[in-house]
Amino acid sequence: xxxxxxxxxxxxxxxxxxxxxxxxxxxxxxxxxxxxxxxxGVSGVFYFLMVILNFLWMFGFLGPNEKDFxxxxxxxxxxxxxxxxxxxxxxxxxxxxxYLLIMFLTTxxxxxxxxxxxxxxxxxxxxxxxAMVFLSIL
Numbered sequence: 001x002x003x004x005x006x007x008x009x010x011x012x013x014x015x016x017x018x019x020x021x022x023x024x025x026x027x028x029x030x031x032x033x034x035x036x037x038x039x040x041g042v043s044g045v046f047y048f049l050m051v052i053l054n055f056l057w058m059f060g061f062l063g064p065n066e067k068d069f070x071x072x073x074x075x076x077x078x079x080x081x082x083x084x085x086x087x088x089x090x091x092x093x094x095x096x097x098x099y100l101l102i103m104f105l106t107t108x109x110x111x112x113x114x115x116x117x118x119x120x121x122x123x124x125x126x127x128x129x130x131a132m133v134f135l136s137i138l
Contacts, residue, residue: 016047019047024037094136098128
């Protein structure tokens with residue numbers, strides 16, 4: 001189990017470092033690039049929090065719990081997908097991305113169902129939103 005936490009922590013650390021690098025390199029450019037860099041920097045902070053959490057689980061300072069992992073993963077995925085959507089919207093200014101955000105926010109009404117199904121549905125919709133956002137860049 002410790003190997004999983006190490007690999008997760010290292011992969012999240014890599015993503016956080018790339019996001020921080022992009023933040024610093026984009027903020028040296030024009031205004032729109034700086035805004036996108038700030039969005040990526042905020043995303044990097046959330047990934048760095050996942051690094052800390054995985055290392056706390058690895059070293060035994062916190063006991064790993066499946067429900068905690070699912071909750072933290074849902075929060076990270078939702079925040080990063082909304083931030084990526086906003087960053088791509090700032091770059092492309094496609095109005096379709098705003099409609100995607102509205103459709104994404106309607107999944108919050110699914111909390112009336114089972115909480116476990118809500119987390120699974122939210123993760124699935126968040127990953128689908130990220131895929132659609134990245135495909136819109138292409």
